[in-house]
Amino acid sequence: MVNLTQPFTMTLPYLSQFGGLTKAGVRLAAAVKDAGKDATGDAQLDAAMQWATEEGIVAPQEVHYLQAQASGKGALRAGDGTTAGNTRAHLNNAMAKVTLGWGKLFAMAELANRRITFIAAYRTAVEEGMGDPAHFAQEAVAQTQGIYNSGNKPKWARGAVGSLLMTFKQYSIGYLELLSRMAFAGAPGSKERAAGRRAALYMLAVLLLMGGADGLPFEQDLEDAIDGILQRLGYNFSSKRSKQAFLTDTLGQGGADFVLKGVSSMPGMPVDVAGRFGMGNLIPGTGLLTEKDSYARDLGELAGPAGDVAKRAFTGTGKLLGGDVAGAVLDVMPAALRNVAKGADMLATGTYRDARGYNVNDTSAAEAVMKMVGFQPNSTADIQDAKGQALNMVGQNRMRSIEIAEHWAQGLANGDMAKVDEARAWRDDWNAKNPATPIRVSMPGVIKRVQAMRQDALNRTQKTAPAALKQTVRRELAETRAA
Incomplete structure (x- = not known):
């Protein structure tokens, strides 16, 4: 199609x-x-x-x-x-x-x-x-x-490796x-x-x-570069989020959606056409320029389709060894068959579920049929996009918060008040640049970090073990100390 x-x-x-x-x-x-x-x-x-x-x-x-x-x-x-x-x-x-x-x-x-x-x-x-x-x-x-x-x-x-990396790129x-x-x-x-x-x-x-505008050549690659620069300057920034906010204020929600997604935003359009036609992400791995919790997807982009096949082979093997035969078979199936299976599940349950089996949103029979063909439901794409932007914002805040708390604790543990002052300055700088997403440093949390820093590695491991495993971990670590 x-x-x-x-x-x-x-x-x-x-x-x-x-x-x-x-x-x-x-x-x-x-x-x-x-x-x-x-x-x-x-x-x-x-x-x-x-x-x-x-x-x-x-x-x-x-x-x-x-x-x-x-x-x-x-x-x-x-x-x-x-x-x-x-x-x-x-x-x-x-x-x-x-x-x-x-x-x-x-x-x-x-x-x-x-x-x-x-x-x-x-x-x-x-x-x-x-x-x-x-x-x-x-x-x-x-x-x-x-x-x-x-x-x-x-x-x-033209060789075996290059041909795999160039698949779908010509x-x-x-x-x-x-x-x-x-x-x-x-x-x-x-x-x-x-x-x-x-x-x-x-x-x-x-x-x-x-x-839509998000699908213009190199659009997403440029966003990754801009985001990476501003994030390293201390801003909790997303080009996509800022662009959406600006266009919504200027053109209204409907106008912004049309500019960003084209015909996919038209009333009654059941599928995300923009996801199939967009050419915004042409350079693989530009997501590595940004700050995030995990770069697995970006590294997978560099490996191309072969990397995705290898990943699915490993996850499928793990599920097979765990007794999940159906899950293993689904993992190693070609994308077309996975789409058919996903559409059939949507048709049976009336919902779109993510890889962990959690409900994303309710879907219609028409959306289920279009998923079987290979198109993502528009309603699901919108929710996943909004969720991704929100998680990105939260992730930026959390990573910087942990970094500041860690630095603060190091200063207290070593009696280095200059480091403590530096951590306070980092917090104040972040809050000045990002008033909508401020960082609040928890002093009890910092004290716990100081206490953990002053313990040896075995004690820290023992304290972090779940309650049900503490006795076993204590016994294992005691043997290590005795040795």
Whole structure:
């Protein structure tokens, strides 16, 4: 469903350079109607389409299938006559059919996008008086639908490790490259430059409509950088929270939501479209620039999809060893199957539950069905977003509070009043910069820290043990002391 919007998000702005946006829209709409037909009624266009199919321009996956078959690497295998060999062949062929069926919907979307683009671009070239319509259409497909082969990747991304890290990144790179090429097309001051810049603005406008301002390229990466700088200067700051507050004060809640999330904020919209179309987080791991309790998710971003697979394999194994077979199977399932399972659970319970089984919010049957398809319910996305911002604010306060209390306790424990004064100054500075989220240092808590600092490690461990384990811990530590 998302892939099928590519002619609208990329082809339309690209073709608007040649005749304007209105003509491009009319030609694209006509191409949508003709793309599913065996013949368009234009003999020359049909011949060009046949050539494009054979050359792998509009159906590149078919070329890969033929190459695999010709090199003896086809999907299906024949048994060798033995029981073991035949069993392996049957299992391989069954899996090959599943994967072929799984990828067929994506292949059909890709084929439709390329056929629509080729037809619309061919007609654009004819109507605008260009010399070689087929070549122009070929270039339009390459520009807007991408070239997904090793030659169109950086050298470091062509090996096994690089390919895993670059998974799902080529579309983003292709999008930014097209945006840049259109914005700087032709010589400065030329008609080509003006048309290209208009097309680039159309392209950004479409992205703004579908993904909102939060989905503009590098938006979230920039927020992470700004947040990281201000947090280290002592501010409990979130660019996202501040931006939301400013737009709400200026435009009202509805206007702010539309600017930030685009069509996802429209009344009655059941799913979070912005989460699928946004391109705000293009640089992996920028969350490491900010201060937070855990950087696990940011480190996972650096590892890419392979890191997520490894993480799920470990958690799944742990659940399996603990006897939770269903949980283990769900963890190692592909995302599409996990979405189906999550949607089925929503349909049965009427609620969206988080990974720990806690209710997030009530959901409708329509939202459950859309979750099965892969879209996050809009109501859930809003709650999770608000929760994340609140936890971030609380986390910033807690981390700084602990740091100040620790420093204060160290000063008292060592008789260093300069350190105590420094801790007071840190507290006062924080409270001056963050009047909405002040820090109140608990002196009984500081005294407990001082007492803990003056104890040895074994005593501290014993005191922190739960009541039910204190006797066992005391016995274990006594043996350590005796040794």
